[in-house]
Amino acid sequence: MWRIGIDLGGTKIEALALSPEGEEYGRRRVPTPRGDYEATLQAAAGLTSTLVAAVGRENVAGVGIGIPGSLSPRTRLVRNANSTWLNGRTLDRDLQAIIGLPLVVENDANCFALSEAADGAGEGCRTIFGVILGTGVGGGIVTNGKLLKGRNGIAGEWGHNPLPWPDEGEKIGAPCYCGKAGCIETFLSGPALERQYRARSGRSLDAISIAECAAEGDAVGEAALGVYARRLAKSLASVVNIVDPDVIVFGGGVSNIAPVVGEGTGRA
Numbered sequence: 001m002w003r004i005g006i007d008l009g010g011t012k013i014e015a016l017a018l019s020p021e022g023e024e025y026g027r028r029r030v031p032t033p034r035g036d037y038e039a040t041l042q043a044a045a046g047l048t049s050t051l052v053a054a055v056g057r058e059n060v061a062g063v064g065i066g067i068p069g070s071l072s073p074r075t076r077l078v079r080n081a082n083s084t085w086l087n088g089r090t091l092d093r094d095l096q097a098i099i100g101l102p103l104v105v106e107n108d109a110n111c112f113a114l115s116e117a118a119d120g121a122g123e124g125c126r127t128i129f130g131v132i133l134g135t136g137v138g139g140g141i142v143t144n145g146k147l148l149k150g151r152n153g154i155a156g157e158w159g160h161n162p163l164p165w166p167d168e169g170e171k172i173g174a175p176c177y178c179g180k181a182g183c184i185e186t187f188l189s190g191p192a193l194e195r196q197y198r199a200r201s202g203r204s205l206d207a208i209s210i211a212e213c214a215a216e217g218d219a220v221g222e223a224a225l226g227v228y229a230r231r232l233a234k235s236l237a238s239v240v241n242i243v244d245p246d247v248i249v250f251g252g253g254v255s256n257i258a259p260v261v262g263e264g265t266g267r268a
């Protein structure tokens with residue numbers, strides 16, 4: 001049977017079908033209708049229906065959807081999503097009503113960590129910490145091939161811990177959508193990097209363009225990436241002290257910036 005996977009991100013929604021042999025088919029991507037829950041449902045359902053039509057509904061076993069945040073095990077409502085228009089919503093039931101196929105919703109960083117552990121950069125490793133550095137910052141832990149979900153379904157969610165070992169200037173952090181201030185996410189998300197660069201240079205560039213400028217010798221870009229890398233290292237050091245993983249695998253748009261995580265290790 002075929003399976004359909006959807007990555008419902010804060011910037012884009014991407015979908016593909018996996019054949020019974022595990023081969024990828026029909027990858028498509030659309031911008032996320034930010035702030036609009038109904039339009040987000042329709043965008044995800046539209047991508048799914050295109051793939052379902054292509055491979056035949058009777059051949060599809062189900063749909064898996066990775067989201068920022070997760071479903072509360074108690075209420076089944078979305079919470080902790082930096083795509084805040086998903087929070088408090090019955091996303092799995094609403095999508096299932098439109099799509100009409102078996103459907104599972106899981107935290108995107110958990111999906112990423114499990115995928116990398118199965119046949120990616122963490123293959124063969126006993127303990128994997130998967131990190132998402134994108135519109136938000138998330139994490140997932142896999143041990144011995146199994147996802148560690150945790151009692152509340154939040155295992156690995158390091159993005160809303162405070163930045164450890166703050167330097168001067170980091171002690172009073174920016175407000176976070178979660179209600180706290182100075183969360184790791186407010187330092188390490190793509191929008192955070194862009195904000196830091198804008199504050200130093202007065203120029204508005206996306207994270208990839210900042211990296212390109214830095215590679216061409218832009219001193220402000222180099223400095224912003226240097227500060228970013230130091231903050232990332234401090235944030236991960238506190239994870240290592242608890243999880244002690246065999247490997248840390250990076251995903252998400254910002255992880256594709258080589259100076260941030262080292263050459264060749266980033267994956268989108």
Ligand SMILES: [Zn+2]
Pocket residue numbers: 159160176177178179180181183185
């Ligand atoms: Zn937060």
